Amino acid sequence: QLSKRLETVASFIRPAKTFADIGSDHAYLPCYAVKKGIVTRAVAGEVVEGPFQSAKRQVASVGLSAHIDVRKGSGLAVLKAGEVECITIAGMGGPLIASILKEGADKLSGVKKLVLQPNIAAHSVRTWLNSNGWIIEDEAILEEDGQLYEVISSVLGAGKKLTEKELYFGPYLMNSQNEAFRLKWQRELTQIDQVLTQLSSAKDSEGAARKKQEIIKKRQWIKDVMNDEN
Ligand code: SAM
Numbered sequence: 001q002l003s004k005r006l007e008t009v010a011s012f013i014r015p016a017k018t019f020a021d022i023g024s025d026h027a028y029l030p031c032y033a034v035k036k037g038i039v040t041r042a043v044a045g046e047v048v049e050g051p052f053q054s055a056k057r058q059v060a061s062v063g064l065s066a067h068i069d070v071r072k073g074s075g076l077a078v079l080k081a082g083e084v085e086c087i088t089i090a091g092m093g094g095p096l097i098a099s100i101l102k103e104g105a106d107k108l109s110g111v112k113k114l115v116l117q118p119n120i121a122a123h124s125v126r127t128w129l130n131s132n133g134w135i136i137e138d139e140a141i142l143e144e145d146g147q148l149y150e151v152i153s154s155v156l157g158a159g160k161k162l163t164e165k166e167l168y169f170g171p172y173l174m175n176s177q178n179e180a181f182r183l184k185w186q187r188e189l190t191q192i193d194q195v196l197t198q199l200s201s202a203k204d205s206e207g208a209a210r211k212k213q214e215i216i217k218k219r220q221w222i223k224d225v226m227n228d229e230n
Contacts, residue, residue, distance in 0.1 A: 002032045005117065005149045008140050009090050012115040012153035013038050016086035020045060020079055022100060023092055027055035027070060034067045039086075044070045045078040076104025086113040090151075094121035098128040105132075114154045122150045126167045135159035139172040141180045148184040165221055174225055185222050192219045 002010070006029045013019055013033055017040050021029045024044035033039045044059065046052040052072045059068045071078035076087070087108075089097045097118050101108070114134060118125045129136060134154040141150050150170065162171055173181050192215055199212050 002028055004142055004144045005151075006032070006090060008142055008149075008151050009088055009115050009117050010036070010038060012138065012140075012151065013086050013088065013113070016084075016113050018042065018084045019086035019088060020076075020084045022075060022078075022087060022089045023047070024055050024070075025051040025091070027058045027068065029088060029090065030068045031058060031062050031064055034064055035062070040067065042068045043079065043084060044068055045075070046070070046072060047074045075100035076107040079104070079107045081107050082110035084111060086115065087111055088115045088117075090115075090117035091119060094118035094124035098124045101128055101132070112156050115151065116154070117149060117151045119149070122152065122170065123168045125152055126162065126170065129154050130159075130162045130167065133158065136162070136171055139170045141170070141173050141178065141184060143180045143183065148180055148187070150184075165225065168218075168221065169225055177226075182226065185226055189219065189222050192222070 010029060010033050019030075019033065019039055020043035021027070022045045024030060024046050027044040030042035030044045034042055044055045046055050049072070052070065055070045059065055059070055079087075089100060092100075097116050101114070114129070116125050116129075126136060129152070133156065135157045136152055136159075137155050138153045139151065140153075141148060143149075150173065152170070166174065169181075169185075195215060196212065196219075199208055199215075202208050
């Protein structure tokens with residue numbers, strides 16, 4: 001049984017028939033996508049020996065070694081250019097996902113779709129996509145085991161520049177505002193208020209003042225977005 005989080009990532013892979021899952025760990029996602037007939041072939045990339053071995057074991061144990069190639073290496077280095085139509089990167093921080101894409105830029109030719117699931121700081125992923133010729137075509141946010149997860153699906157092409165707020169909240173997520181979205185930003189507000197309380201008792205310094213201003217700006221953004229029912 002695949003997690004709801006990875007099932008959501010898988011739901012965005014079509015129409016690609018081949019994909020690479022980077023940082024695949026146990027390779028559950030490639031195994032699921034091949035078994036369900038979503039793709040015909042997949043690559044599972046892993047940089048750490050333990051998860052690499054567990055990916056190989058998993059793929060062999062479900063009899064999919066002919067369809068899923070498990071490779072050891074960092075980021076997109078495990079790929080040849082033009083080899084897959086889609087890349088998924090899930091369960092990492094947004095800045096790490098963005099740096100994997102940046103460093104692997106030469107391997108992106110031929111890739112038509114990126115499905116990304118940043119655990120934190122999703123805005124850094126959206127910012128990379130928006131400045132590097134990718135259009136965000138859909139997004140999802142879901143709750144699982146008390147955690148909130150964002151999934152960003154993007155396709156190659158020239159789109160409009162997203163606003164700072166769209167990069168921060170997600171252009172699709174902020175429009176639809178489902179329960180998980182509201183819960184995420186309610187939590188964020190609570191956290192911001194805690195930080196502001198701490199900062200108010202901290203010694204005045206230029207750094208603290210700047211940080212406070214930045215946080216107050218974000219707090220206002222969240223309030224605006226949540227009150228705007230449209
Ligand atoms: N993608 C799976 C998921 O969403 O359930 C596993 C997520 S796990 C938290 C992150 C995995 O990414 C780890 O197995 C880690 O070894 C791997 N990883 C981290 N940096 C990587 C990199 N630069 N290249 C390939 N794998 C990486």
